[in-house]
Amino acid sequence: MAAEVQGADLAQIVVLLGAGVVAVPIFKRIGLGSVIGYLAAGVAIGPFGLGLFTDPQAILHVAELGVVMFLFVIGLEMRPSRLWGLRREIFGLGLAQVVACGTLLTLIGIAVGLPPAAAFVAGMGFVLTSTATVMQLLEERGDTASPSGQRIVSILLLEDLAIVPLLAIVVLIGPATSSDAHQPFWLSALIALGCVAALVAAGRWLLNPMFRILAGANAREVMTGAALLVVLGSALAMQFGGLSMAMGAFLAGVMLSESSFRHQLEADIEPFRGILLGLFFLGVGMSLDLGVLVSDWHHILAAVVGYMVVKAIGIFGIARLFRANRKEALSRAALMAQGGEFAFVLYAAATSAGIIDGRTNAILTATVIISMALTPLTVMALKLLPEPKPNVDDLDVADGLEARVLMIGFGRFGQITAQFLLSEGIDVTAIDSDADMVRSAARFGFKVYYGDGTRLDVLRAAGIEHADLVVVCTDKREATDLIVELIRSEFPLSKLYVRSYDRQHTLKLRQQGVDFEIRETYESAFTFGMKSLEGLGYDESHIADVAETIREREAARLAIQMSGGKISYTDIQGKLKPEPLVEPKRRAKALNEAAEKATAEAAE
Known part of the structure; x- marks a missing residue:
């Protein structure tokens, strides 16, 4: 009998791994990303698909450790000084976004007829963005360490913190019969602060000495076990204090961010993090109740569209208020206009407290899951929007110029090349389509004109017909190819020197008959x-x-x-x-x- 149970458990593990291994490469190949692949695989094998699993919550409970480990790795990159430098983004930008979006979504709930308490819970649950989804998308795009990515991480941290007071508010606004069974709020807050203080103290005085001792034992598996112990132990401590497990892992990572064992810890955790994070998305996909989706599709559709649009508007407005440019504000709105995993916790607590009923909980949960699945698609759709036209009113445009050398593109490569020419007193006309680059060059004494080298009228205005040499220094292969094709077609006698991207690009440029090319890193x-x-x-x-x-x-x-x-x-x-x-x-x-x-x- 025991062997049969073990065989069934092993079969489920094989099915889970197989679903992820099959679905993710397919969805990435067609450009939809790994998150949607995991979610689709979860729907397919879950209780509302093929029925191979009947308890997705059990898988979610284990797979949440993937999110925990993800936050630990992020914490390893966040030194305390760096985290202190983001305090304005965390408690300023993050708090502003949570309050603004929470208010808007609560008003939406009241407008459609929900009681104020239920509207508040529904709206605030949707405000809590999916940390796992956003961090996975940021990592795939390579934006985690960028300034805009760090601002998104700061907002996510504030939202993780927000689950604590929100759970307390659910207890307070619920019926009196449910709140009586809970301990006083001041006691919960005191326990939470005590757990945080204990974790910080352990990170400061215990972790580094412990890893030094273990490193001396020269046992790799012990170091891996210790890394898992730190992550899971800190998560357990935060859970005991009523806080987010992910927040505990993040704090542990921050405490070890300046340790000499940081890179070893990251390497040890990485395999577990990736597998468990994939299981988390599989579990979310399994939780999508297709029965509720069919019976209440109109309510769910309205909730998904309404909540995502209103939240996106709130995020965009706050981003612009905090002086983010239009592109960053749109990107942040597309990434974060979704609900998240903490909404499940808040909705479950609200159901237990009698604030919302089971049917409303199921509709809200389906709304959050669908919004998480739509997020990669909204990010992809954002790329289809035309780039906003830069403000070039203060820039000089090439018109009627003549010089011995016409330089197209004034990035790092072009700047160094120009110094050789200018040092010999050679006249150079430089044009670039990046308005920020033109302004930056002016601050360092370089005269660069704003212009798109892929346009024939711009090339004529820049004096290509009078130039002894045309130097193409653009950093994008596609733009370089367009420029070379245009010049070879309209000005075949021009002497053309071109910056090449790689070997294949070099072969193509030679076939086009350029006079000289060189690979940018050769x-x-x-x-x-x-x-x-x-x-x-x-x-x-x-x-x-x-x-x-x-x-x-x-x-x-x-x-x-x-x-x-x-x-x-x-x-x-x-x-x-x-x-x-x-x-x-x-x-x-x-x-x-x-x-x-x-x-x-x-x-x-």
């Missing part, structure tokens, strides 16, 4: 490699020989690819002059010339 990587050998004690002559060989091989590869395989490396070597060319760049130039000649002969 020479710097060469210098870096030579310096690395120098640092290891190799002599200069040997390093020069190695560099020469690598340049020869690279030139040969490009020539072979250009010919479509019609010539070989031996063919190219045979075109070289017999006299030795020791200097690497001279030999590479000769090899390039030989490669071009061999390519031309192969084409004939």
Whole structure:
């Protein structure tokens, strides 16, 4: 009998892992992201799909540890000084967003006929954004450590903190029969503060000495166990104090953020975090009651649209009030216009307190789940909106200019190139389509004109017909290709030097007949490699020989690819002059010339 139970448990584990392994790559391949993949897999195998699982709450309870570990890893990146630097965003921006959105959503609930207490609970539950969903999307976009990403993290932290007073308010506004059974609010607050103080003290005086002792034991598995002990122990302490488990893990991460064991801890936690976070989204998908969705679809649809739109408007307004630009405000609204996992906790407490009934709880829960599933789609839809036109009223636009060199693109690459030209007194007309870049260059004494190099009228106005040399230094491959095609079509006699993105881009530019191209990291990587050998004690002559060989091989590869395989490396070597060319760049130039000649002969 025991073997049968164990077999059933193992089968469920296999089904869970299999659903995630199959669904996530498919949804990522079609561009919908991993979150929707997990949610769809959860719906498919859950009690309202194939019925392979009957208790999604049990899975959610375990999988919440994924969110806990995610917040621990985020905490490891947040040193106390950095966290203190975000205090304005946490308690200013975060509090403002929670209050503003909570007020708007509560008014929406009252307007549709909910009692004030129920409208408050429904609205405030939806205010609590899904930390797991937002952090997963930020991580996939690589925005977690960016300034805008850090502001979103700050708001999420405040929302995690907000669940504590909200649960207390639910007890206070519920019927008297339910509040009598709970301990006084002042006692709950005192216990919570005591747990936080104990966790901070343990992090300051106990954790580092403990990890030093364990590291001395030279047992990797013990360090992994200790990392899990810290995460789960801090989460348990916060749960005992009535606080968020995720908040406890975050505090533990912050306490260890300046430890010399930080990177080891992050590496130990990462595998568990990823798997459990995936299970969390699977559990959320299983919790979607398709029966309620069918019977009350009109109420759910109205709630999803109304709550998401109103919350997005509130987030956008607060973001602009705190001086975020339009693009950041729209991005934040798209990411955070959803409910979150803490809404389930708040709605369950409100149901127990008699503030909302079971049917309302089911509708609100379905609303939150659907909003979480829609968030990746709203983020994708945001990319389809046209970029806002920059304010260029204070910028000079190229018009009737003449110079020996026309430079298109004035980023890091262009700025260094321009210094060589300007140092020799050569006239340079530089244009760039990034208004902020133009203003920044002006502060450092560079005169750059605002203009889009992919437009023929802008090129004419910038004096391309009078330029001895056109230098394309744009950093986006697509823009570079458009510029090169336009110039080669309209100004075929222009001498064209182009910044290349990678090897494939180099091949394409050579086929288009540019006069010179260079990969943006090619020479710097060469210098870096030579310096690395120098640092290891190799002599200069040997390093020069190695560099020469690598340049020869690279030139040969490009020539072979250009010919479509019609010539070989031996063919190219045979075109070289017999006299030795020791200097690497001279030999590479000769090899390039030989490669071009061999390519031309192969084409004939």
